[in-house]
Amino acid sequence: MNLAALAGKHLDLVSAPFTLPRSRVLVFRAPDGVRVHTSEYEKRLSECRVLDSLTVTDAEGQALPVVDVLPGRVRFGASGAEATLTFADPSTLSLGPSTGSAANAGMRLRFERPDGGVEEHPLVDGIRLHVAADRRVSVEPGDHASALAATGAIWDDWFGKCPIVRDDLQEMAAFCWWVLGANIVELPSLGDARAIVPSKIGYVGLWQWDAYFIAVGARHGDPELAREQLSIAFRFPRPDGQLPDVVHELGVLATSDDLPESDRVNLRRAGSQIADPSTPVPLTKPPLAAWALRKVLAVGDDPAFAREQLPRIVASQDWWFAGSDLDHDGMPEYGHPYSSGLDDSPIFDGPLPTASPDLGAYLVRQDREIADLLERYEPDVDPARFRERAAATQQLLLKMWSPEHGRFLAHGGGEVQFSDTVVGLMPLLTGTLPGAVADALRHAVDDPERFGLEWGLPTVAASDPDFSPERMWRGPIWVNTSMLVAEGLEASGWPERARELREHIVALVIHGGGPHEYFNPRTGLKADRATTAFGWSAALFIDLAVGLSV
Structure with a gap:
């Protein structure tokens, strides 16, 4: 072939x-x-x-x-x-x-x-x-x-590592594997480090969240390169444990002070009733580090690598609770939309900081992942505090559930944000929601008036007044959020529905002509302003194709 x-x-x-x-x-x-x-x-x-x-x-x-x-x-x-x-x-x-x-x-x-x-x-x-x-x-x-x-x-040599998948998925998998190879750049400031960037067109750096998703796809053909992505993402923690948003050839982007002065004004916490608008804004990405590490190790186990990276992941997780619980209620918030990965989501239309159900779900999942990894690679370390914190965080997460609206709601600066967005589906990732709550989320996934559209899961429900099929994070389909919802469905006891959604995602990428940054949910085609040959879309297509070919 x-x-x-x-x-x-x-x-x-x-x-x-x-x-x-x-x-x-x-x-x-x-x-x-x-x-x-x-x-x-x-x-x-x-x-x-x-x-x-x-x-x-x-x-x-x-x-x-x-x-x-x-x-x-x-x-x-x-x-x-x-x-x-x-x-x-x-x-x-x-x-x-x-x-x-x-x-x-x-x-x-x-x-x-x-x-x-x-x-x-x-x-x-x-x-x-x-x-x-x-x-x-x-x-x-x-x-x-x-x-x-x-x-x-x-x-x-590169294509010699390309995963062999189901016949109907192989052509697109080969193209997605090309995307990962084509998007490799060297970061001279890090020696001979190889970063798979989101795109050589406009996204030339290693974004923390992107690195996690890209590593999950790259692991199937090149586990060493996948580990290298995580190593770069974890290499420059701040003294308090916070991981930077971006590692790039000129340094890192970890706070608003790492940006040009012209950009800093826009990144102050203007309008926040809690945070100090005169201080630098920490910039990071959602806590999926342990999730990514566990997946990469599942393909190529490397105990020494795991033991090297775990302390940095633990410190980053602790930072969320110590440094980003801005109202001191026990549930961390996003201090700025950049740290969510969903920059333009309508959940950020209100004042900052924003307590969001996706962040709560990621924190619950990460504490459990850390506990499992410690039991495997550091058996002398007691993981109890991580499981206890996960349980406490889940109870706070459940307080975001609105029986009246039948969904999880974000809160910005203490004000309820009523937009019906994909972040409200992420608590499925915990796998331990009360039955009625999990059933309601499953219904939302299938509801053709909300998230069950012909081409997949929009990032804002089609029935919501904030829905826009073309505007970034306000309606278009993204491969990563769709994949996370599929994983949440499986964790919550619906493996067959999860597989259906995964089939839907790969069909979208093929129909749309490639692994674009995001897709119009009405046409299934590339949204007008979306970047093409996008790293995490390519990587996650490969990961899904491998899983669907078993």
Whole structure:
């Protein structure tokens, strides 16, 4: 089975650029050829222009169109003339004519720089374009055949690790595996650390939550790389145990003070009746660290790694109760929407901080996961306090249940937030809800007026006035929240319904044309502003496909 060829069916150079693991160079389709950009932290593609056009012409000066793309090369051709583009190394592109055709004589390479400068070079044997850190391009001759072979070998090795799944899921699984490989970048500040970023288009960093979901998918083909994602996410705890929101090439993002001054004003706790708006806002992500660690260890057990990471996870969990219980009622809150992962959810339309049922559920689940991991890897440590805290947190979580509304409700700055959102389904993850409460959530999942839509679970119920099928976290379907609800259904005693939802998720990704950031719940297609080739969507498709293929 040629998995690289299966993935190549989706490499359109529009939603999926041509790139290489560890490379910051991206190649996209252009009217007469391709264009080249770099991938940089917190910078748009428009700010990272390298070549505005790169064209291969035949002896008559006619541009050769892109005729097909594989992970290891882009092929240009027309009327017998043919050339290919590949990588010579992560910072260097290589172009050269295909062998065996007289029509290749007279081909030329033409490219235009962002400053308007134009260069032309005969494409005799091979040309290499080296992209410097300042995005300037230098040209030199090079052995194109060896570059093709080396790039092909890199992708052959990567696809050699791709999980083999059910026939109807294999093509998309191959593409999703390509996404994970394509999204690998090096973080020079961490030595040779490899981070699988959410996307090389606009998301060049290791976000804590993304790292957990990405590791859960990567574990099926490359457990070592999966562990590396968790290691990076856990590497820079603050003195109080809080884990940063993002690890990136320039440092970390752990508070509003790690952002440019122009962004800080927007991140103060304006409107909060509890928190001090003059202090830095801690920025993190929801506590799923132990959940991710347990899943990664289930595929490739590594007791030494587990014992190294557990103290950091414990410290992070303790921080939620010591540092983010902002009203001191025993239930931690989100100090800022960024820390929830669901930045634009209507549960944050009210004052901050926000006590939310998803956070309560994650904290219950994490304390239990920690207790189980300690029993396995640190048998001399008493896990009782974690189970006791989980039980206490669940009792506080149940206070968010509204019998009148039949759902869990968030509270912002002490005010009830009535929006009917997917966060209200997350208490299923505890697996220990009272029967009537769990049944009500199961009914909500199936209700076609709320969450049981044709293409899956919207992030805001379709009957809610805040529902928008296109607006981020206010209606579109996200793979990660849908997967967590499926896991909650299984934990709560409905494994068959969980499997149905998982089948629904993979069908959505296939129907939508790839692992996009989020999907329109009415059409099942990519939402207009969603990022394509998105890391956690790809990783979780792989995880679901493996599970559904058993």
